[in-house]
Amino acid sequence: MSFLKKLKGPFVVSCQALEDEPLHSSEIMAKMAIAAEMGGADGIRANSVSDIQAIKQAVDLPVVGILKRDYDDSDVFITATKKELDELFTSSVDMIALDATSRKRPNGETLASLVAYAKQTRPDIELMADVSSVEEAVEAEKLGFDCVSTTLIGYTKETEGQSLFDDHFKRLKEMRKRLSIPVVAEGKLNTPELATSALLNGADFIVVGSAITRPQLITATFKQAIDQRHKG
Ligand SMILES: CC(=O)N[C@H](C=O)[C@@H](O)[C@H](O)[C@H](O)COP(=O)(O)O
Secondary structure (H helix, E strand, O other): OOHHHHOOOOEEEEEOOOOOOOOOOHHHHHHHHHHHHHHOOOEEEEEOHHHHHHHHHHOOOOEEEEOEOOEOOEOOOEOOOHHHHHHHHOOOOOEEEEEOOOOOOHHHOOHHHHHHHHHHHOOOOEEEEEOOOHHHHHHHHHHOOOEEEOOOOOOOOOOOOOOOOHHHOHHHHHHHHHOOOOEEEEOOOOOHHHHHHHHHOOOOEEEEOHHHHOHHHHHHHHHHHHHHHHHO
């Protein structure tokens, strides 16, 4: 069954810790996923084959998987090339998210060829487009993606300083209006209020990560507030 069919509600929790993060470990990410499931999550987003496998064994939730890898000739790092797709195909992932920005990809590969390759090789796995603009979202639907996510708003040179909830979720509403596939709100939804607002402003489902699964960042928000208060 597909990710979108398995998803019983709108709340996906991203359980990710890269090599330079304190919780980097598939075992720990699986425990994060168990905690998310206990708290009521409907799905999980995860990075790397080993994290996905550990999470699939630990919880009975659909998983959207990515493979982050840095390349010298491109800024694209989320499922950037065919190599990452092939690796993810070896896992039991339900959906794969790819960077679907208009930026140049590594090795001269193109988004269109990756979508065609994935659809042909593994038609059972759905595809999520991680975009940074409304235009990229519209293009992603044309390419055959199954849903789009606002993941990369604020993370490209063109969108630096922007966030999903600027202007009362203007970009999200525009995507919802122009697309017929599901639109996912993801990125800096750091409070329950923002997460709820994203749903009220047109998101079909949401992905929340750092505010739940990156304790070093959660601690830093407390620290910042305490320091400001202390100074003031
Ligand atoms: C830009 C990028 O690399 N985003 C990544 C995508 O998978 C993750 O590091 C984020 O944690 C995820 O998108 C959820 O967002 P947030 O952690 O802000 O709730």
